[in-house]
Amino acid sequence: MKAQRQVWGETLHELSKTDDRVVILDGDLATSTKADIMAAENPDAFVQVGIAEQNMVGMAVGMATLGYRPWLSTFGVFLSNRALDQIRMLVSQTKLPVRLAAAYSGLLNGAAGKTHQDIEDLAVMRALPNMTVLAPADEYELEAMIRWAADFDGPLYMRVARDPVKPVFTEAYTEFELGKPRVVREGTDVTLISTGVQTSRTVEAAELLAEQGVSAKVIHLASLKPVDGDALLSLIGDAPRVFTVEEHTKINGLGSLVAELLIESDKTTRLTRIGLEDGWSESGPNDFLLDKYGISPKRVAEQVLAAK
Known part of the structure; x- marks a missing residue:
C-alpha cells in the first residue's frame, strides 16, 4: 500500500x-x-x-x-x-x-x-x-x-489522504471517468454508497456483514460534482435500503447528494446516512476517531445491522 x-x-x-x-x-x-x-x-x-x-x-x-x-x-x-x-x-x-x-x-x-x-x-x-x-x-x-x-x-x-488504505482498485485502473459511479462489490440485500478513502473501510464493512449473512453491494462515487445521477440511480436499482457512508459531516456531503437524487426520482428507497454529526471533531489516533464517529468498518457494519 x-x-x-x-x-x-x-x-x-x-x-x-x-x-x-x-x-x-x-x-x-x-x-x-x-x-x-x-x-x-x-x-x-x-x-x-x-x-x-x-x-x-x-x-x-x-x-x-x-x-x-x-x-x-x-x-x-x-x-x-x-x-x-x-x-x-x-x-x-x-x-x-x-x-x-x-x-x-x-x-x-x-x-x-x-x-x-x-x-x-x-x-x-x-x-x-x-x-x-x-x-x-x-x-x-x-x-x-x-x-x-x-x-x-x-x-x-x-x-x-495522509495515510495509506487497503486498495479498492488495482494497477489496471488507468482511466478515470468524471462523474461515473463504480460498483466495487456486488451484493443483494443492502446497498452501501461511499466516497474517498472511506470506500476502502466500507468494503471491509461489507465483508463483516457477509459474515453475518448480509449481502451488501458497495458503490464508490469518486466524483461528488459533477455526478452522473442517472447512472447512480440505475446502480441503486430497486434496492429497498441504501446507506451512504462518508468521512465527512452528514450536512451537504455524499449523503445529501444521494438524498437529492432520490427525492427527485420516482424511487421509494429508504436512505440512511452514516457520517459525522453536526459538531466539531476532536484530536486523537486514527482508529479511535473512526470508532468514535461511527465510520470504522466494525461500526458501519453494526449500524447497517441495527437499521436493516
Whole structure:
C-alpha cells in the first residue's frame, strides 16, 4: 500500500518531465504533502509561497492565465476555509484550471489537532459554481485522476489522504471517468454508497456483514460534482435500503447528494446516512476517531445491522 500523498507528489513530478504546464505552489507544507518530491527533482516547477494561502491562490490564478496548470499544495482545511474568498472570487468565477490538492483531508488528521481537521470541505466546495469535486478511493484511482486532470479545463478540488488504505482498485485502473459511479462489490440485500478513502473501510464493512449473512453491494462515487445521477440511480436499482457512508459531516456531503437524487426520482428507497454529526471533531489516533464517529468498518457494519 502507498499513501495517496506520496502518489500525488510522484505523479506530478512524473508529469512535469513532459508537461511544462505542471507546477506546484506550496504553502510551507511540502514535506507533509510530498510536494517536496517536486522541489527536489524539478525545482523549476515548484514555488514555495510560505504560510500565505490566500496569496497562493492569487498566484496560481495568474499562472493559469499564462497557460500553466498549477496545483496548490496545502492541507484541505486551509483551502476550504482560510483561502475560500480567493477561491470563490478568483477561481470559481473565472473557471480557470487551478487544481486544489486538499492534503490531510477528512477526519484523520487528529495527530495535528482538531484545528487541522476538515470534515466540512465537500459541503463547501460542492456549493461553489463551476467547481469539480473529487475524492479518490485509493492510490490507483488518485494517479488516474491526476493524469486525467492534466488536460481538464476548469477548477477542481481533490481530496488527498495522509495515510495509506487497503486498495479498492488495482494497477489496471488507468482511466478515470468524471462523474461515473463504480460498483466495487456486488451484493443483494443492502446497498452501501461511499466516497474517498472511506470506500476502502466500507468494503471491509461489507465483508463483516457477509459474515453475518448480509449481502451488501458497495458503490464508490469518486466524483461528488459533477455526478452522473442517472447512472447512480440505475446502480441503486430497486434496492429497498441504501446507506451512504462518508468521512465527512452528514450536512451537504455524499449523503445529501444521494438524498437529492432520490427525492427527485420516482424511487421509494429508504436512505440512511452514516457520517459525522453536526459538531466539531476532536484530536486523537486514527482508529479511535473512526470508532468514535461511527465510520470504522466494525461500526458501519453494526449500524447497517441495527437499521436493516
